[in-house]
Amino acid sequence: MGKDFTVLMARNQAMVEDCLARAFASEPRHADLQEAMEYSLLSGGKRIRPILTLETCRLCGGSILEALPFACGVEMIHTYSLIHDDLPAMDDDKLRRGRPTNHIVYGEAAAILAGDALLTAAFEQLTKAELPAGRIVQAVQCLSQAAGSAGMVGGQALDMAGEGRALDREELELLQSLKTGALITAAAELGCIAAGGTQEQRTQVRAYAQALGRAFQVRDDMLDIISSQEELGKTVGSDRVNEKSTFVTALGLDGCSALVEKLTRQGIEALNGFEDPAFHIWLANLLAQRKK
Amino acid sequence: MGKDFTVLMARNQAMVEDCLARAFASEPRHADLQEAMEYSLLSGGKRIRPILTLETCRLCGGSILEALPFACGVEMIHTYSLIHDDLPAMDDDKLRRGRPTNHIVYGEAAAILAGDALLTAAFEQLTKAELPAGRIVQAVQCLSQAAGSAGMVGGQALDMAGEGRALDREELELLQSLKTGALITAAAELGCIAAGGTQEQRTQVRAYAQALGRAFQVRDDMLDIISSQEELGKTVGSDRVNEKSTFVTALGLDGCSALVEKLTRQGIEALNGFEDPAFHIWLANLLAQRKK
Numbered sequence: 001m002g003k004d005f006t007v008l009m010a011r012n013q014a015m016v017e018d019c020l021a022r023a024f025a026s027e028p029r030h031a032d033l034q035e036a037m038e039y040s041l042l043s044g045g046k047r048i049r050p051i052l053t054l055e056t057c058r059l060c061g062g063s064i065l066e067a068l069p070f071a072c073g074v075e076m077i078h079t080y081s082l083i084h085d086d087l088p089a090m091d092d093d094k095l096r097r098g099r100p101t102n103h104i105v106y107g108e109a110a111a112i113l114a115g116d117a118l119l120t121a122a123f124e125q126l127t128k129a130e131l132p133a134g135r136i137v138q139a140v141q142c143l144s145q146a147a148g149s150a151g152m153v154g155g156q157a158l159d160m161a162g163e164g165r166a167l168d169r170e171e172l173e174l175l176q177s178l179k180t181g182a183l184i185t186a187a188a189e190l191g192c193i194a195a196g197g198t199q200e201q202r203t204q205v206r207a208y209a210q211a212l213g214r215a216f217q218v219r220d221d222m223l224d225i226i227s228s229q230e231e232l233g234k235t236v237g238s239d240r241v242n243e244k245s246t247f248v249t250a251l252g253l254d255g256c257s258a259l260v261e262k263l264t265r266q267g268i269e270a271l272n273g274f275e276d277p278a279f280h281i282w283l284a285n286l287l288a289q290r291k292k
Numbered sequence: 293m294g295k296d297f298t299v300l301m302a303r304n305q306a307m308v309e310d311c312l313a314r315a316f317a318s319e320p321r322h323a324d325l326q327e328a329m330e331y332s333l334l335s336g337g338k339r340i341r342p343i344l345t346l347e348t349c350r351l352c353g354g355s356i357l358e359a360l361p362f363a364c365g366v367e368m369i370h371t372y373s374l375i376h377d378d379l380p381a382m383d384d385d386k387l388r389r390g391r392p393t394n395h396i397v398y399g400e401a402a403a404i405l406a407g408d409a410l411l412t413a414a415f416e417q418l419t420k421a422e423l424p425a426g427r428i429v430q431a432v433q434c435l436s437q438a439a440g441s442a443g444m445v446g447g448q449a450l451d452m453a454g455e456g457r458a459l460d461r462e463e464l465e466l467l468q469s470l471k472t473g474a475l476i477t478a479a480a481e482l483g484c485i486a487a488g489g490t491q492e493q494r495t496q497v498r499a500y501a502q503a504l505g506r507a508f509q510v511r512d513d514m515l516d517i518i519s520s521q522e523e524l525g526k527t528v529g530s531d532r533v534n535e536k537s538t539f540v541t542a543l544g545l546d547g548c549s550a551l552v553e554k555l556t557r558q559g560i561e562a563l564n565g566f567e568d569p570a571f572h573i574w575l576a577n578l579l580a581q582r583k584k
Contacts, residue, residue: 030446030470031453037441084408089400108381109452112404116376116411117441123415124436133425140432144416149329149409154322160401161323178322 005282009051012064016050017042019072023121036106036114037121041079043097048216048287049187050075055279056188056205059271062195066131070139070190073125077147078183080118083111085156119147131194138193146186155179167245173214176247180220181213188212204270208280211267215260216287221246222256223291264288297574301343304356308342309334311364315413328398328406329413333371335389340508340579341479342367347571348480348497351563354487358423362431362482365417369439370475372410375403377448411439423486430485438478447471459537465506468539472512473505480504496562500572503559507552508579513538514548515583556580 020041024034050071057067086093086101088108093101103111126139145151155178162175188209192202225248247256264284271277312333316326342363349359378385378393380400385393395403418431437443447470454467480501484494517540539548556576563569 024441027442028446030441031449033441033446033449080408084404087401087404089404109379110449112376112379112381113445113449113452115408116372117445119408119411120436120440120445123432124440127429127433127436133429136432137419137425137428140415140428141419144412144419148412148416149316149322149325150319153405153409153412154320154325157323157325157402157405160405 003278003282005279008279012051012054013047015054015064015068016047016071016075019068020075023072023076023125032106032110033113033117036102036110037118039105040083040096040102040114041076041118043099045075045079045097047075048283049078049184052184052187052209052212052283053191053194055283056191056209057194058191059274059277059280060192060195060197060201060205062191062197066129067191067194069125069127069129070194071187073122073139073143074183074187074190076118076122076125077143077152080115080122081147081152081156081183083115083118087111090156090160122147129194132196135193135196139190142186142189142193146182146189151178151182151186152180155182162245165245166249169250172245172247172250176214176217177210180217181210184213184216185209201274204273207270208267208284211263211270212284212287215263215267215284218247218251218256218260218263219288219290221248222253222260224248225253227291260288295570295574297571300571304343304346305339307346307356307360308339308363308367311360312367315364315368315417324398324402325405325409328394328402329410331397332375332388332394332406333368333410335391337367337371337389339367340575341370341476344476344479344501344504344575345483345486347575348483348501349486350483351566351569351572352484352487352489352493352497354483354489358421359483359486361417361419361421362486363479365414365431365435366475366479366482368410368414368417369435369444372407372414373439373444373448373475375407375410379403382448382452414439421486424488427485427488431482434478434481434485438474438481443470443474443478444472447474454537457537458541461542464537464539464542468506468509469502472509473502476505476508477501493566496565499562500559500576503555503562504576504579507555507559507576510539510548510552510555511580511582513540514545514552516540517545519583552580 024037027034053071053074054064054067058064082096083102085091086096087103094104095101102114123140126136126143129136147153155175158175159179162171167175185206188205189202192205251259267284268281271280316329319326345363345366346356346359350356374388375394377383378388379395386396387393394406415432418428418435421428447467450467451471454463459467477498480497481494484497516538543551559576560573563572
């Protein structure tokens with residue numbers, strides 16, 4: 001796996017945590033809205049997406065700090081999507097990262113509103129970058145397309161509509177490329193945009209992130225089967241209870257393993273030509289082999 | 293009331309309808325997501341907010357067409373907020389503009405997702421304006437602040453938290469300035485931003501729209517009492533059933549009438565110095581006297 005970037009990862013995480021913790025700190029509190037937003041936003045996620053934004057900015061020749069508002073915007077989108085996905089009308093999950101889900105703590109109405117507010121705040125975050133206005137507009141475009149009806153929300157709609165019946169491989173690929181892949185891809189692209197990268201760089205970064213995102217989701221489906229409830233912090237096999245189709249139901253565990261390896265290799269190859277892709281290579285391997 | 297702008301209003305409405313109808317037309321359909329979005333987006337609202345954006349752009353010296361993407365972005369935010377406000381966990385409304393609400397037709401999950409997607413699409417819309425990037429960034433900033441936790445969503449959170457107890461006048465003013473006022477104000481400001489207006493123009497336009505928004509809400513509370521169910525297309529007195537505090541419970545009908553008149557006068561006075569505020573004066577009077 002080459003060099004160990006654990007320390008760099010922790011430093012980036014700390015930078016993101018600090019930025020997210022400050023985002024709503026000076027805002028007037030309206031009922032328990034801001035508290036509900038921060039409950040989920042500051043619940044110790046791994047911050048894969050924002051770190052991908054920061055390090056892709058560096059990869060494309062930019063400085064990490066300039067990409068921080070973009071990184072936090074992506075994480076706000078990710079957080080809102082988890083809050084809404086957990087709602088009773090959606091996946092009806094009671095646990096997330098080992099803690100009660102947002103609507104269990106604050107009620108359904110507050111959880112819907114906390115999600116709405118985080119989604120809105122993501123776009124405000126983008127405008128806080130100290131970058132040329134043209135890059136910020138590109139970022140708004142990229143993130144809104146990835147997160148909206150032609151991207152992440154579209155994937156969630158397919159997911160809800162597909163419950164209770166078996167999806168074939170193609171349907172599953174589309175669903176996951178939208179639901180999970182689009183935002184991971186946007187996270188990397190935003191880093192490239194922040195750095196003022198070339199169109200060629202953006203294309204390479206996209207290819208890397210798309211492969212990474214697919215591998216991530218396949219691995220996630222595998223972990224849902226092989227992990228125990230304590231390790232994962234959410235109900236084991238909850239996807240199976242809801243009769244959801246997953247890559248494991250489509251390919252089996254061994255087939256999934258092989259696919260994750262292949263995708264990881266493809267993702268790494270897409271970065272050929274970059275001066276220093278060592279972190280991205282390490283991250284791809286880390287995600288492919290993660291235990292929880 | 294001076295000149296009658298009904299024809300101009302209809303022309304603006306048609307322009308907005310056309311733009312909204314095209315927004316998702318060429319997008320791949322994912323389950324019934326796009327259908328659910330368009331069900332609410334194209335349900336024949338009065339389009340007050342986008343028209344305010346267009347005409348304020350003209351008022352500040354810009355050309356209406358340039359502001360059209362901003363106008364449609366505002367209307368998408370407004371529409372998403374109605375879909376989410378109507379949800380069972382929120383106001384639990386079954387009728388809106390005389391038709392079944394989104395979640396009654398498409399189910400709760402689809403309605404949540406349709407709202408999320410419209411909220412996201414609003415920001416994509418802003419980037420479609422053929423304007424200098426700096427103005428688009430200002431628009432994203434203005435709209436996200438007005439629509440988020442420090443604005444509209446904050447107001448809805450106060451509204452939900454205030455149900456079942458009497459709010460005093462000050463609480464009610466804050467709640468409504470956030471829940472309704474912030475987006476109406478942003479609608480006008482976005483017109484000024486599109487036109488590249490001066491800071492002074494923006495301040496005047498803000499003051500006009502804030503007064504208009506307050507008058508609008510007071511009048512709305514009055515209509516909730518005096519209209520019949522057929523006229524309004526929603527359950528009469530539904531705010532009363534939910535034991536919500538309104539301006540009528542705080543001031544009585546006569547007190548509300550006087551307040552609407554005063555606010556309308558103040559709003560119109562705020563536009564002193566503009567070359568041709570005739571439309572804005574007409575609109576303020578129209579809204580103050582509207583029957584439904």
